[in-house]
Amino acid sequence: MxxxxxxxxxxxxxxxxxxxxxxxxxxxxxxxxxxxxxxxxxxxxxxxxxxxxxxxxNRRLIDAARAQLERVTLTSRAFHHDRFADFCGQLAELCGMELVLPMNTGAEAVETAVKAARKWGYRVKGVPSGMAKIVVAAGNFHGRTTTIISFSTDREARADYEPYTPGFEIVPYGDLTAMRAALTENAVAVLLEPIQGEAGVLVPPAGYLAGVRELTRERGVLFVADEIQSGLGRTGRTFACEHEGVVPDMYVLGKALGGGIVPVSAVVSSREVLGVFRPGEHGSTFGGNPLACAVALEVIAMLRSGxxxxxxxxxxxxxxxxxxxxxxxxxxxxxxxxxxxxxxxxxxxxxxxxxxxxxxxxxxxxxxxxxxxxxxxxxxxxxxxxxxxxxxxxxxxxxxx
CATH class of the missing domain: 3.90.1150.10 (Aspartate Aminotransferase, domain 1)
Known part of the structure; x- marks a missing residue:
């Protein structure tokens, strides 16, 4: 052999x-x-x-990681560390948002976005307890956790993992009429990939993202853009949403944010949305660790040049x-x-x-x-x-x- x-x-x-x-x-x-x-x-x-x-x-990213490895790699969020503020501030600025909630993997970031949207729906929008609905698109791929595969239409991803998590409605990707019908009074968010990667790099019809943005504003619903694969330069813009001039209420980021060195993900949004979390309600031991922040800061600097x-x-x-x-x-x-x-x-x-x-x-x-x-x-x-x-x-x- x-x-x-x-x-x-x-x-x-x-x-x-x-x-x-x-x-x-x-x-x-x-x-x-x-x-x-x-x-x-x-x-x-x-x-x-x-x-x-x-x-x-990548030499810039390797050097950033090596320098941080010699200093401190993990504190947990029980303590502050000296890279955290810069990471949150600079990522928020890159996204044109106010707050950052760091995690590790893309699936964790999507789970965080789901929790944030539901909590916002109850605390801010006033949806009755237990009634929050998130609208997603057929053909989606947002990860493989139990909650996320509950709103997948991929048979291989779903089979033998029931019972599934309720609270999601699936509509055809690219169909604004179906989206409009789904945005009923208890809808709290629309979660979409601006381009569906796992489905085969599907680009929605022209005007679709802008139409979703208009509908969500009309109905008082959050537009959550999963830019884990499409974001951070891949499509020729920092974010794929930019191709239609769309700014969502929340970005979900991952993959390239860690530069291929460490897993780094984040949810980036407004103070109104992410401000619903209080200490002890959500977290991650490794989320926002010093090594991750050091690498991600270099990624942000590289993207800032365009x-x-x-x-x-x-x-x-x-x-x-x-x-x-x-x-x-x-x-x-x-x-x-x-x-x-x-x-x-x-x-x-x-x-x-x-x-x-x-x-x-x-x-x-x-x-x-x-x-x-x-x-x-x-x-x-x-x-x-x-x-x-x-x-x-x-x-x-x-x-x-």
């Missing part, structure tokens, strides 16, 4: 099989490239589902032009996305998304499939045009285009 086969067999023997990774074992990585235990290099066109927007081993957003926009235009040409190849039925983010639907007659991903892996390119026939492309924002073109060339080769 090869080293790769040995390590995969060992992992399969002692880890729960809740993932089905491609058969590659990564040992090192730099920028947009990863090297496996056999010494073979791969172009990373997934970027940790956008957690690695700034590339592997360079990564411009790069994602420019390379994204090139990416979508090139992918658009593949729709005439006979093997690609549709391409969607925005910025350096794309969903490519493969004709099932030609192969599944998994099969295409494996063929690309054999050519030195790493992507991942979703929903059977779709592959997602989301390279680190630091990728060069030359490397991107090389990766697209490998895709054309796999598709015989």
């Amino acid at each position: 090869s080293t790769t086969e040995t390590l995969i067999a060992a992992a399969d023997a002692h880890s729960a099989h809740n993932y089905h990774p491609l058969p590659v074992v990564v040992a090192t990585a730099d920028g947009a490239w990863m090297t496996d235990v056999e010494g073979r290099r791969y172009l990373d066109l997934l970027a940790g589902y956008s957690a690695l927007n700034f590339g592997h081993g 360079d990564f957003q411009r790069r994602a926009a420019e390379l994204g235009d090139h990416l979508h032009r090139e992918l658009g040409l593949l729709t005439g190849s006979g093997h690609v039925t549709e391409v969607r996305g925005r910025g350096l983010w794309a969903g490519v639907d493969i004709d099932p007659a030609y192969g599944t998304g998994r099969e295409i991903s494996e063929k690309l892996m054999d050519r030195g390119v790493l992507v991942k499939d979703t929903h059977g026939s779709t592959i997602r492309i989301a390279p680190p924002l630091v990728i060069t045009k030359e490397d991107l073109d090389w990766g697209l060339g490998q895709l054309r080769g796999v598709l015989g285009a």
Whole structure:
């Protein structure tokens, strides 16, 4: 057996099989490239589902983490530490909001947003106790906790985990008429991904986000934007909502906020909304820890320049032009996305998304499939045009285009 086969067999023997990774074992990585235990290099066109927007081993982020590792890594929120105020203040400023509630993972941040919206509904809006409703979209992916999968429409995510948490209504994504009907008097929030990532990088119809923003204002309902995957530069703007000039009531952030080094997430909103929490009502031992704050502060500084957003926009235009040409190849039925983010639907007659991903892996390119026939492309924002073109060339080769 090869080293790769040995390590995969060992992992399969002692880890729960809740993932089905491609058969590659990564040992090192730099920028947009990863090297496996056999010494073979791969172009990373997934970027940790956008957690690695700034590339592997980004020197600024590594230096920030190393410097903090030498000082203090964890205090818990039982005490103050000297990075917390800057982190909260600068993230609030980046978002144009007032308060920040830091957590660790994206799912934790979504759970926090759900709790905040319900508490706001009872304390501020005056919804009767136990009656708060949150409206979500079909095809959503907000995480895998018990509450979150309760409003998923993905059979694999939901099966065998009932009973489900009540208090959610699911409407079709992109349908303003259905959204309007769902915003009844006990609705406290609309929770949406501005672009649905796990569903295949689905971009809603033009005007949809602006329409939701108008409806939520009319009905006194919070608009909660889950920008965990779409935010922090991925789509060519700091936030995907900006493409329609929309500012939600609450941002839910994660993934790239930790720079691919540590898990960092946050809910960012107004004082009216997040001010409903009191000491002891919600928290996290590791949320807002010094190491996380140090890395996230460097992420915020990098985003403040606008360079990564411009790069994602420019390379994204090139990416979508090139992918658009593949729709005439006979093997690609549709391409969607925005910025350096794309969903490519493969004709099932030609192969599944998994099969295409494996063929690309054999050519030195790493992507991942979703929903059977779709592959997602989301390279680190630091990728060069030359490397991107090389990766697209490998895709054309796999598709015989």
